[in-house]
Amino acid sequence: MMKKQLVTMNINGENMDLRVAPNDVLVEVLRKEANLTGTKKGCGQGDCGACTVIIDNKAVLSCLTLAMSAAGREITTIEGIADHKTGEMNAIQKSFLNHGAVQCGYCTPGMIMSSYNLLKNKPNPTRQEIRRALSGNLCRCTGYILILEAVQACAAEGGVN
Amino acid sequence: MNILTPFEYFRPTTVDEALELLATKENAKIIAGGSDLMIQLKEKMIHPSNVIDITHIPELQEFKCEEGKGAVLGACVTDAFCEFSEELKAKFPAFSYAAGEIGGPQVREMGTIAGNLANSGPSAETPSSLICYDAQLVLAKKGSERTVDVKDFITGNRRNILEEGEMIKQIIIPEPDPNTKVKYSYVAMRRMMEIDIANMCIRVDLDGDTIKDARCVMGSVAIKPLISEKVPEVLRGTKLGDEEVILKAAEAAQSEVHPITDVRATAQYRVDVIGALVRRILRELAAENK
Numbered sequence: 001m002m003k004k005q006l007v008t009m010n011i012n013g014e015n016m017d018l019r020v021a022p023n024d025v026l027v028e029v030l031r032k033e034a035n036l037t038g039t040k041k042g043c044g045q046g047d048c049g050a051c052t053v054i055i056d057n058k059a060v061l062s063c064l065t066l067a068m069s070a071a072g073r074e075i076t077t078i079e080g081i082a083d084h085k086t087g088e089m090n091a092i093q094k095s096f097l098n099h100g101a102v103q104c105g106y107c108t109p110g111m112i113m114s115s116y117n118l119l120k121n122k123p124n125p126t127r128q129e130i131r132r133a134l135s136g137n138l139c140r141c142t143g144y145i146l147i148l149e150a151v152q153a154c155a156a157e158g159g160v161n
Numbered sequence: 162m163n164i165l166t167p168f169e170y171f172r173p174t175t176v177d178e179a180l181e182l183l184a185t186k187e188n189a190k191i192i193a194g195g196s197d198l199m200i201q202l203k204e205k206m207i208h209p210s211n212v213i214d215i216t217h218i219p220e221l222q223e224f225k226c227e228e229g230k231g232a233v234l235g236a237c238v239t240d241a242f243c244e245f246s247e248e249l250k251a252k253f254p255a256f257s258y259a260a261g262e263i264g265g266p267q268v269r270e271m272g273t274i275a276g277n278l279a280n281s282g283p284s285a286e287t288p289s290s291l292i293c294y295d296a297q298l299v300l301a302k303k304g305s306e307r308t309v310d311v312k313d314f315i316t317g318n319r320r321n322i323l324e325e326g327e328m329i330k331q332i333i334i335p336e337p338d339p340n341t342k343v344k345y346s347y348v349a350m351r352r353m354m355e356i357d358i359a360n361m362c363i364r365v366d367l368d369g370d371t372i373k374d375a376r377c378v379m380g381s382v383a384i385k386p387l388i389s390e391k392v393p394e395v396l397r398g399t400k401l402g403d404e405e406v407i408l409k410a411a412e413a414a415q416s417e418v419h420p421i422t423d424v425r426a427t428a429q430y431r432v433d434v435i436g437a438l439v440r441r442i443l444r445e446l447a448a449e450n451k
Contacts, residue, residue: 022170045200046268058270064199066192068170069214135353136265
């Protein structure tokens with residue numbers, strides 16, 4: 001075992017001192033050290049997108065990121081997009097619910113993070129742009145149509161905050 | 162599974178510091194985006210004692226694309242940056258397009274072009290277009306630098322000319338001649354998140370609609386990007402879009418490849434795909450030149 005050291009990580013706007021080893025992968029640190037289990041680990045190979053988080057304004061894969069490398073960057077997970085004070089869900093989360101875009105739910109945090117990042121950077125995407133932005137997120141319940149509709153509706157109704 | 166073999170982690174903030182670490186730390190590997198390296202670590206394909214993270218070096222994030230001066234990409238410029246850069250799209254459309262066809266969106270935000278080259282996978286997306294654009298690499302090690310052509314960089318399956326302690330520092334793409342047209346295309350099992358069955362980039366240097374010179378680079382059909390000798394011979398001096406010439410060029414390319422059968426395609430299908438790619442690219446280039 002490699003020795004763990006205390007590393008300050010900025011997660012959802014909060015500085016957290018976490019125990020991290022040099023060979024720790026970010027998704028594991030988020031789930032086990034930060035107790036943020038909303039981020040899911042799917043394939044662990046960068047194919048499924050379940051572990052998508054946002055680092056410095058970019059949707060990336062926490063299963064292919066060394067936790068050490070993310071220290072000093074701004075990390076946002078699914079837990080970080082709801083209203084911090086009231087706990088009210090983000091518009092994109094509400095839209096997923098309203099459109100039945102969730103089935104088993106395992107891909108949902110990743111889908112929402114990719115969608116959230118898209119709408120933040122591009123408030124009025126075309127359907128093709130949404131499809132492309134979500135092409136790195138797999139859903140095995142085949143809910144893609146409802147997911148696309150949820151993202152499109154969220155954009156039409158004022159987007160994400 | 163998915164637990165990485167222990168290593169020491171270093172995070173230099175200057176190129177000199179990175180080169181010093183590379184020179185002194187034994188069995189060291191560079192990590193940038195991690196989209197290839199992390200998988201190799203997880204699969205236990207590599208066992209580095211030291212991992213040097215170059216993503217916190219501002220100099221390697223630099224990007225220059227000035228009027229008449231080609232483009233210079235630092236080693237940490239990402240695939241997504243090249244996919245969306247308006248300057249690159251205008252000047253090097255085939256390269257920008259190829260960068261946008263790597264993995265999925267998250268992988269492209271993480272992965273770097275230099276990493277795509279250094280990984281030297283036979284099915285890599287960007288080497289063929291970079292070779293068609295005469296791109297060069299600045300390779301640096303402690304106390305020295307050298308500039309090499311991308312076409313001479315990859316030597317085999319996951320093999321390249323990088324020496325011990327050496328890293329890619331920059332990618333230099335010279336200003337293209339306005340009469341040079343380059344196009345990249347590929348065939349894969351699905352549209353996104355795939356690994357190519359075969360890919361190809363063709364460059365034509367035009368005088369009106371006459372092809373003065375040409376280049377054709379094929380990927381995923383050999384252990385390294387295959388530069389065709391016969392396709393330029395067929396194309397030289399002909400009119401772009403001449404259907405008879407297009408068919409001949411396709412046959413010429415097919416005669417040069419000896420691909421393997423693997424999970425993605427049979428050898429014969431790959432040969433068929435190579436013919437289709439030559440025909441597709443030349444027809445599209447002709448249509449765009451009208």
